[in-house]
Amino acid sequence: MGDRSVYSSTLRYLSELLTARRRELGTRWRRLAAERQALLVLAHLRCGHTYAQLAAGFGIGLATVYRYIAEAVEVLAALAPTLQQAMTVAASKAYVILDGTLLSIDRIAADRPYYSGKHKRHGMNVQVIADASGRLLWASPALPGAVHDIKAARTHGIIEALTEAGVRTWADKGYQGARGTIRVPYRGRWSTLPAGKRAVNSSHARIRAVGEQANATLKSWRLLRKLRCSTTRITDIVKAVLALHLAPSA
Numbered sequence: 001m002g003d004r005s006v007y008s009s010t011l012r013y014l015s016e017l018l019t020a021r022r023r024e025l026g027t028r029w030r031r032l033a034a035e036r037q038a039l040l041v042l043a044h045l046r047c048g049h050t051y052a053q054l055a056a057g058f059g060i061g062l063a064t065v066y067r068y069i070a071e072a073v074e075v076l077a078a079l080a081p082t083l084q085q086a087m088t089v090a091a092s093k094a095y096v097i098l099d100g101t102l103l104s105i106d107r108i109a110a111d112r113p114y115y116s117g118k119h120k121r122h123g124m125n126v127q128v129i130a131d132a133s134g135r136l137l138w139a140s141p142a143l144p145g146a147v148h149d150i151k152a153a154r155t156h157g158i159i160e161a162l163t164e165a166g167v168r169t170w171a172d173k174g175y176q177g178a179r180g181t182i183r184v185p186y187r188g189r190w191s192t193l194p195a196g197k198r199a200v201n202s203s204h205a206r207i208r209a210v211g212e213q214a215n216a217t218l219k220s221w222r223l224l225r226k227l228r229c230s231t232t233r234i235t236d237i238v239k240a241v242l243a244l245h246l247a248p249s250a
Helices: 003-025 034-045 051-058 062-077 083-090 149-156 158-164 195-209 212-219 231-245
Strands: 096-104 121-131 136-139
Touching (some): 003 034, 003 062, 003 231, 034 062, 034 231, 051 062, 096 149, 096 158, 121 149, 136 231, 149 158, 212 231
Antiparallel strands (some): 096 121
16 A cells, blocks of 8 residues: 555545544534535644644634644544553553653753753654564553663552553663563673674664654654654644544544
8 A cells, every 4th residue: 555545545534534523523514514624624733834834725714723733633643552451452562662762852062951961962862662573563652762761661560560461572771671571682892792692682672673663653743853842742742643544443
């Protein structure tokens, strides 16, 4: 299926959700039809178009653009799988890959809680679970970028959930000490490790590398490459993108 077909099915899916929402609210008239609202929302999430660009392009006010996007994000976020629902899917896989990604945000140097020393920029930490083929299964709520991956995973209860579900999980050295079913590389400098441990770490790195595809999937939605909204809205935006990615028709 080509990109255009995927986009069309996603547009149709979101249009149906918004039509149902209007019916539920008893809405009789809007400046834009549900399909046009869906197009506006996808232009924002997928292409990263700003509110001002969308207002000009669709011939509506900034406040209306904001309301339309906020409504769609709310509808979609409610459909995103919970961690426990994701575990049901993960349990059917041979193994999964756990990784953290940083979503860049527009912040000043004084905003230390959002500054990631690992990535050397401001952002929000999102934990991602992928299957053995690198397909995105789940993405966590967003935490300030200064939060390390192991702390983020513990905060969200990811390690406990994977262990209780008996899901074998590969993760990088940022998860040292996770225990349970989480497998991490051997500690130590490459040059000082025995040959056997170096071989294990090489194999481990090859497996984990596939998980980068899931991070790339998130960031294929251009809005997530540089977020300029309030940090309190980012979790719902991530959930909305996850819901669209996992949509039955997408």
